[in-house]
Amino acid sequence: MRHLLDIDDLSGAELERILDLAVTTDPPRVLAGKGMALVFEKPSARTRNSMEMAVVQLGGHPVYIGAEEVGLDTRETVEDVTQTMAGYHSALGARVFAHSTVERMAALDALPVVNLLSDAAHPMQALADLLTMRREFGRLEGRSVAFVGDANNVARSLALGAGLAGMTFRVASPAGYGFSDVDLDRIHTAGIEPQIFDRPEEAVAGADAVYADTWTSMGQEVEAEQRRRDFEGFTVDRHLMGLAQVGAVFLHCLPAHRGEEVTDEVLDGPRSRIWVQAANRMHAARGALAWILSENGSQP
Numbered sequence: 508m509r510h511l512l513d514i515d516d517l518s519g520a521e522l523e524r525i526l527d528l529a530v531t532t533d534p535p536r537v538l539a540g541k542g543m544a545l546v547f548e549k550p551s552a553r554t555r556n557s558m559e560m561a562v563v564q565l566g567g568h569p570v571y572i573g574a575e576e577v578g579l580d581t582r583e584t585v586e587d588v589t590q591t592m593a594g595y596h597s598a599l600g601a602r603v604f605a606h607s608t609v610e611r612m613a614a615l616d617a618l619p620v621v622n623l624l625s626d627a628a629h630p631m632q633a634l635a636d637l638l639t640m641r642r643e644f645g646r647l648e649g650r651s652v653a654f655v656g657d658a659n660n661v662a663r664s665l666a667l668g669a670g671l672a673g674m675t676f677r678v679a680s681p682a683g684y685g686f687s688d689v690d691l692d693r694i695h696t697a698g699i700e701p702q703i704f705d706r707p708e709e710a711v712a713g714a715d716a717v718y719a720d721t722w723t724s725m726g727q728e729v730e731a732e733q734r735r736r737d738f739e740g741f742t743v744d745r746h747l748m749g750l751a752q753v754g755a756v757f758l759h760c761l762p763a764h765r766g767e768e769v770t771d772e773v774l775d776g777p778r779s780r781i782w783v784q785a786a787n788r789m790h791a792a793r794g795a796l797a798w799i800l801s802e803n804g805s806q807p
Contacts, residue, residue, distance in 0.1 A: 509802040510613040510620045511795060512606075513628040514667040515697045521798065522637070522671050529638050529787075529794030537800040538567025541597040545623070546588070548574045548603045549726075553761060554623050554631070557788035558600055564793050565800075570596070579603070585611045593617035597805060598796065604726065619803050621795065626660060632760050633664035634791035637672055639784040640716055643756055648673030652758075653714035653751070655679050655707045655743055656768055657734075658686040661720050661760050663694070670699025677702040679710035681737050707741050714751045718758045719743045719768045735767065743769045748778060756780045 510516065517525070528534065543562045547555065555571060562569040577588045589612045592599050598619045601609050606627035613620040622630055641647050652669055654662045658680045666686075669676040678686070678701055685703060686694070694701060704710040711717055722738045723731040748757060757769070757779045765771050773779060 508616040508619060509799055511630055511799055512609050512613060512620070512622045512625075514630045514633050514664050514671065515693070516630075517671065519671045519673075522634075522668065525634060525791070525794040525798045526638055526641055527794070528797045529634070529790040530642075531794075534564055534793055535797050535801065536566035537797055537805045538562055538565040538597060540566070541805075542568045542570055542595055543598045543600060543796070544570050544572060544592040544596045546572045546577060546579075546592070546599065546601045546603075547623075548579065548601075548608075549624065551602060551624070553785055553788050554602055557631075557635075557792045558623065560789050561792035561796055564789075565796055567597070579608060586615060589615050589620075590617055598800060619799050621799065624660070627663065629661045629664045629760070630668075631788065631792055631795065632661055633668040634795055635784060635787040636665055636718070636758060636760070637668050638787045638791045638794075639758065639780055640674075640756075641672075642783075642787075643780065644715065650715040651675040651677060651713070651752075652716040652718055653677040653679070653707075653710040654718045654720075655710060655741055655747070656720050656738065657684045657722060657724075658690070659720060659724060662686075662718075663690055665718065666694050666699060666701050667697055670694070670697060670701075675702065677704065677710040677714060679704040679707040679741070681705075681741060684737065707743075707747055708750055711747055711750045714755060716756050716758055717743060717748060717751050719763075720760055721762070721764050722768055723764070738768070742767065743773055745770070745772050745776075748773055748776075758784055761785060
């Protein structure tokens with residue numbers, strides 16, 4: 508059974524197929540008369556709306572399930588919840604704290620599992636990012652994207668996706684916030700060589716796309732003040748964007764902390780593609796679901 512827990516679960520050809528399915532005007536109704544469970548330990552406006560509408564556009568019925576309704580490993584084990592959902596649904600999406608949770612769900616092979624976010628990966632965001640850049644540039648191969656900030660789950664999945672698509676991935680992080688050795692081993696195993704910098708100016712110079720994410724992710728709020736100090740000089744502003752390629756675009760997975768990782772001038776400026784990128788979450792999700800359900804033998 509195929510699952511999508513991170514981008515390197517895909518081959519380059521499969522990634523391309525998902526992006527093609529994301530833009531088709533006649534998506535296959537692989538969920539006609541069927542349901543998809545959407546289990547959320549962590550809330551998200553974009554993830555919930557994009558996934559629910561993607562399921563609807565494939566002919567299915569999405570069922571949102573909040574953390575308090577299932578109590579993963581408190582009220583019921585992850586495995587018991589997964590087996591229960593398999594009795595009702597054709598697929599399971601999960602937005603969780605620990606990546607091990609989606610790994611345990613997938614290990615049962617009870618139904619296709621899609622990672623909607625974990626502490627280690629955000630494949631659905633990476634698909635939307637790649638779709639946004641492909642629509643902007645036409646082709647991804649040979650293009651470059653510079654990620655400025657914490658080398659977090661978003662950066663890791665984007666590095667894998669960009670590499671699979673033939674792009675150059677650059678990242679600039681303060682000391683202590685770069686990719687871990689484990690992350691780099693995973694990225695290198697996928698055949699990808701990220702370009703790593705200490706200074707954002709070096710990463711951004713000549714890049715086709717500049718990407719920022721919040722310095723303090725959900726669950727890290729107690730670290731917020733220290734992170735603001737550590738990330739001083741890593742704000743994407745007009746000067747930094749000016750070092751990128753002519754025609755470069757700015758991306759952000761949202762929500763943004765205005766004035767911290769990015770200035771209003773950039774976020775709301777002519778190079779920003781954040782709202783297109785947010786809308787592409789739905790299209791990318793539709794493509795991913797159409798692909799994974801087809802791979803697992805679901806027919807309209």
